[in-house]
Amino acid sequence: xxxxxxxxxxxxxxxxxxxxxxxxxxSVEEFPMLSKMLGQILGGTGKQLRPAIALLAGxxxxxxTELHVPLAASIELLHTATLVHxxxxxxxxxxxxxxxxxxxxxxxxxxxxxxxxxxxxxDLIARTDNTAVVRLFAKTxxxxxxxxxxxxxxxxxYGQDTMAYFGRIEGKTASLFATSAEGGAMVARCSGGxxxxxxxxxxxxxxxxxxxxDILDFAGDEDEMGKPIGSDLxxxxxxxxxxxxxxxxxxxxxxxxxxxxxxxxxxxxxEAVYMVLNSDILNEVYDxxxxxxxxxxxxxxxxxxxxxxxxxxDIGEYVLKRRS
Amino acid sequence: xxxxxxxxxxxxxxxxxxxxxxxxxxSVEEFPMLSKMLGQILGGTGKQLRPAIALLAGxxxxxxTELHVPLAASIELLHTATLVHxxxxxxxxxxxxxxxxxxxxxxxxxxxxxxxxxxxxxDLIARTDNTAVVRLFAKTxxxxxxxxxxxxxxxxxYGQDTMAYFGRIEGKTASLFATSAEGGAMVARCSGGxxxxxxxxxxxxxxxxxxxxDILDFAGDEDEMGKPIGSDLxxxxxxxxxxxxxxxxxxxxxxxxxxxxxxxxxxxxxEAVYMVLNSDILNEVYDxxxxxxxxxxxxxxxxxxxxxxxxxxDIGEYVLKRRS
Numbered sequence: 001x002x003x004x005x006x007x008x009x010x011x012x013x014x015x016x017x018x019x020x021x022x023x024x025x026x027s028v029e030e031f032p033m034l035s036k037m038l039g040q041i042l043g044g045t046g047k048q049l050r051p052a053i054a055l056l057a058g059x060x061x062x063x064x065t066e067l068h069v070p071l072a073a074s075i076e077l078l079h080t081a082t083l084v085h086x087x088x089x090x091x092x093x094x095x096x097x098x099x100x101x102x103x104x105x106x107x108x109x110x111x112x113x114x115x116x117x118x119x120x121x122x123d124l125i126a127r128t129d130n131t132a133v134v135r136l137f138a139k140t141x142x143x144x145x146x147x148x149x150x151x152x153x154x155x156x157x158y159g160q161d162t163m164a165y166f167g168r169i170e171g172k173t174a175s176l177f178a179t180s181a182e183g184g185a186m187v188a189r190c191s192g193g194x195x196x197x198x199x200x201x202x203x204x205x206x207x208x209x210x211x212x213x214d215i216l217d218f219a220g221d222e223d224e225m226g227k228p229i230g231s232d233l234x235x236x237x238x239x240x241x242x243x244x245x246x247x248x249x250x251x252x253x254x255x256x257x258x259x260x261x262x263x264x265x266x267x268x269x270x271e272a273v274y275m276v277l278n279s280d281i282l283n284e285v286y287d288x289x290x291x292x293x294x295x296x297x298x299x300x301x302x303x304x305x306x307x308x309x310x311x312x313x314d315i316g317e318y319v320l321k322r323r324s
Numbered sequence: 325x326x327x328x329x330x331x332x333x334x335x336x337x338x339x340x341x342x343x344x345x346x347x348x349x350x351s352v353e354e355f356p357m358l359s360k361m362l363g364q365i366l367g368g369t370g371k372q373l374r375p376a377i378a379l380l381a382g383x384x385x386x387x388x389t390e391l392h393v394p395l396a397a398s399i400e401l402l403h404t405a406t407l408v409h410x411x412x413x414x415x416x417x418x419x420x421x422x423x424x425x426x427x428x429x430x431x432x433x434x435x436x437x438x439x440x441x442x443x444x445x446x447d448l449i450a451r452t453d454n455t456a457v458v459r460l461f462a463k464t465x466x467x468x469x470x471x472x473x474x475x476x477x478x479x480x481x482y483g484q485d486t487m488a489y490f491g492r493i494e495g496k497t498a499s500l501f502a503t504s505a506e507g508g509a510m511v512a513r514c515s516g517g518x519x520x521x522x523x524x525x526x527x528x529x530x531x532x533x534x535x536x537x538d539i540l541d542f543a544g545d546e547d548e549m550g551k552p553i554g555s556d557l558x559x560x561x562x563x564x565x566x567x568x569x570x571x572x573x574x575x576x577x578x579x580x581x582x583x584x585x586x587x588x589x590x591x592x593x594x595e596a597v598y599m600v601l602n603s604d605i606l607n608e609v610y611d612x613x614x615x616x617x618x619x620x621x622x623x624x625x626x627x628x629x630x631x632x633x634x635x636x637x638d639i640g641e642y643v644l645k646r647r648s
Contacts, residue, residue, distance in 0.1 A: 033477055034470050085439060089432035108413035111435055112473045115409060115442070119465035122446050126458040134450040134458055141443035146358050149436045153357055 007314045008048075010307040011055035014069055018051050021073035025120060037113055041084060041101050042077075049315065050075045050177060053205070054184035056315075057198045059308035061188030067128045071187055074124035075180050078137065081117035082144055082176075084110055089152065090235055096324075097226030128187050136186070140179040147171025155236035156259040162243050169210040170203070177206025197299050201312060204296035209319045211289040214239035216324065218276050224324035230269040233258055240288065244281045245272060286320075293320055331638045332372075334631040335379035338393055342375050345397035349444060361437055365425050366404060373639065374399045374500060377529070378508035380639075381522045383632035385512030391452045395511055398448035399504050402461065405441035406468055406500075408434055413476065414559055420648075421550030452511050460510070464503040471495025479560035480583040486567050493534040494527070501530025521623050525636060528620035533643045535613040538563035540648065542600050548648035554593040557582055564612065568605045569596060610644075617644055 008015055022042050028035045051072035058068045086092075087100035088110045094100060101110035118141070125134050151168055154160060181202030185195040216225060217232045218241050232239050233255065238246075242255050254275065258268035276282065293316045300309055332339055350362045375396035382392045410416075411424035412434045418424060425434035442465070449458050475492055478484060505526030509519040540549060541556045542565050556563050557579065562570075566579050578599065582592035600606065617640045624633055 028470070031470050031474065034473060037473075082439075085435050089435060107431075108476050109473060111409050111413055112469045112476065114439075115406075116466055116469035116473070118439070118442055119462045119469060123459050123462035123466070126455040126462060129455050131450040131453050131455055131458065134455065135447050138443045138447035138450060142440055142447070145436045145440035145443060146352070146355050149358060149361075149433060149440070150355065152432050152436065 007311060007318055008052045008056070009311050010059055011052060011311070014055050014065055014072070015048055015052060017065065017069045018048065018055075018073045018076065021069060021124070022076070025073075025077065034113075034116065037101070037105060037109070038117075040104055041113065042080065043098075046076070046096075048076060049209070049319075050079055050180040053177065053202055053312070053315065054180040056308045056311050057181040057184030057190075057202075058188040059306075060194050060198065060303055061185060061190035063188050067187050068184060070124045070127040071133070071183055072180075074121040074137070075176070075183070077117055077121040077124065078141065079176060081114045081121060082141075082148075084114040084117065086148065088114070089148070092227075094226055097223070125183075130187060133183050133186050136179055136183055140175050143171050143175045147175075151237065156262045158238065158246065158256050158259045160238050160243070162240065165238065165240055165243055166207070169207060169214075173210040173213075174203050174206030177209065178203035194303060197302055200299035201296045204292045204299060205316060205319060208289045208292035208296065208316070211240060211285060211292065212319060212322065214241060215282055215285055215289070216322075217241075218273055219282055220324060230266075230273045233269045233272055234264050234266070236262065236264065240285045241276045241281050242272060244284060245276055245279070248279070248281075249275075289320060293317075331635060331642055332376045332380070333635050334383055335376060335635070338379050338389055338396070339372055339376060341389070341393045342372065342379075342397045342400065345393060345448070346400070349397075349401065358437075358440065361425070361429060361433070362441075364428055365408060365437065366401075367422075370400070370420075372400060373533070373643075374403055374504040377501065377526055377636070377639065378504040380632045380635050381505040381508030381514075381526075382512040383630075384518050384522065384627055385509060385514035387512050391511050392508060394448045394451040395457070395507055396504075398445040398461070399500070399507070401441055401445040401448065402465065403500060405438045405445060406465075406472075408438040408441065410472065412438070413472070416551075418550055421547070449507075454511060457507050457510050460503055460507055464499050467495050467499045471499075475561065480586045482562065482570065482580050482583045484562050484567070486564065489562065489564055489567055490531070493531060493538075497534040497537075498527050498530030501533065502527035518627060521626050524623035525620045528616045528623060529640060529643060532613045532616035532620065532640070535564060535609060535616065536643060536646065538565060539606055539609055539613070540646075541565075542597055543606055544648060554590075554597045557593045557596055558588050558590070560586065560588065564609045565600045565605050566596060568608060569600055569603070572603070572605075573599075613644060617641075 026035055026038045026042055054072045054075055055068050083095065084101045087095060088102045088107050092100050093103040101113055125137050147168060178199050182195055182199040185198045217239065218229060222228055233242060236259060246253055246255050254268040254271035258264035258272065296316055297313055300312060303309055346366050350359055350366055352359045378396045378399055379392050407419065408425045411419060412426045412431050416424050417427040425437055449461050471492060475496065502523050506519055506523040509522045541563065542553060546552055557566060560583060570577055570579050578592040578595035582588035582596065620640055621637055624636060627633055
């Protein structure tokens with residue numbers, strides 16, 4: 001597996017400051033219970049892809065540690081807050097092998113904890129002293145929340161097409177990647193062109209990231225992922241592999257069988273996974289992910305070469321190769 | 325009953341612009357489902373106390389409609405978002421006689437709808453182009469969320485004292501009133517002294533408001549309130565009337581009986597309500613509310629007399645006299 005840390009060359013040190021900010025967030029002195037809850041939820045150091053992208057984007061302009069570090073920390077906190085609420089909604093007991101907030105505490109506490117984290121993220125973003133950046137992030141969360149609502153409403157609807165799928169993953173995943181890159185560029189007062197290039201990079205990397213995620217739901221390592229294969233289908237979520245399976249077998253396929261009753265039976269999900277794995281579907285989906293990655297790299301073309309651009313390119317490679 | 329609209333003399337017209345902003349919030353063209361949901365949740369025009377206070381506070385400085393109206397709208401939206409999540413947490417089917425979001429849709433949709441509203445509120449606040457105001461509101465939501473967590477964790481704990489009660493209602497209610505007044509003053513670039521005076525007004529009015537709320541849970545009109553008498557006790561929440569009841573009957577009282585099993589029986593709650601209503605407890609609690617109101621008016625003393633100050637004083641009277 002690719003080592004992530006080494007990817008982030010020019011911002012590796014500032015990513016450590018992002019972690020320090022997380023340690024500060026966890027220590028809510030006036031309320032030890034909240035402190036303990038945050039410690040349990042913010043405990044696992046993730047891949048920090050989004051904060052790294054925000055910091056790297058800043059390197060193309062007037063990079064300022066004292067503004068970029070709170071921005072990057074706020075992005076990771078926002079992302080984690082959306083996961084906390086997602087897990088309540090999906091009633092997930094674990095994520096990446098660790099118990100979720102709703103499992104550790106209860107649904108009510110998880111909703112409030114997520115709200116607290118959203119508000120704290122807003123406070124961090126405001127430290128950039130740039131209300132345009134605050135509005136960019138606010139609009140992104142609006143997009144993510146309305147995307148989630150849309151996904152919720154369209155669960156078990158097997159009449160969706162690939163266009164709807166791409167719209168959905170743009171809302172739920174790619175938009176925050178795009179905003180991470182654009183936010184980093186805005187705080188660094190990059191030009192309009194640089195900002196647009198970095199936003200396009202983030203958007204396409206985010207699309208590639210989610211498409212790979214959807215491959216891993218069929219072909220990933222259950223232990224590394226911390227969730228069973230076929231989880232999306234069990235929850236009524238159509239992803240690109242299952243859409244292609246339906247396209248190839250329009251008359252009779254296990255996805256329709258699984259979704260018809262809104263209570264997927266595991267034998268139908270297992271059959272769908274088996275059929276996908278015994279076809280070239282995942283190769284085709286992987287080509288789609290590579291295509292998004294390529295578009296991300298193309299977007300970087302107008303930007304000056306150097307350590308920051310190389311790191312962003314390496315992230316593209318990592319996103320394609322990751323196994324969990 | 326006091327007519328609210330006439331209270332708000334100098335800001336009555338701008339409160340109509342706040343309602344127009346709400347109408348814009350409801351029309352999310354790219355997602356008609358969300359639009360419909362917002363329409364159902366933002367449909368009832370409430371008393372608009374918090375936005376009125378924010379606008380009136382602005383009248384003591386450089387009042388700017390184009391900044392104060394989004395601020396006031398964001399406050400009402402934030403307040404409504406916290407109620408949407410509260411109702412999920414308390415599994416409340418109705419609020420003020422109208423079905424809640426969790427009842428109309430489901431818990432998942434209500435969580436996401438609340439998140440969407442929080443984010444939209446952040447976008448509105450950022451339109452003030454003042455990151456200090458954004459941070460003030462972010463910190464207030466952190467306080468409200470951690471206060472809710474605290475209330476959740478201390479439910480059915482009959483060992484709490486009145487100090488804990490005052491801390492709790494400051495977090496869950498008074499802090500947003502304080503921030504409404506302070507935010508309005510900040511956007512109007514009031515002096516530090518004016519800002520402090522208005523914050524203190526808001527804080528004390530908010531305390532009076534919540535104490536009266538807690539009286540109405542014993543003595544209000546069930547139809548006007550849209551919820552049954554004794555709801556707080558049924559949910560394990562100790563308020564000032566029940567705390568005083570426990571103080572007067574330390575050995576044997578129905579509150580302890582109700583809370584001991586964490587499943588209050590309605591006869592114990594009914595007994596507690598009966599005992600409170602047949603004592604002078606509510607008079608004593610009412611004196612506490614009046615005391616907070618008086619402190620709110622004292623805080624206004626250094627500010628110039630005029631229509632805005634009169635309106636803020638009238639709000640104090642309304643908060644004490646309201647019946648629902």
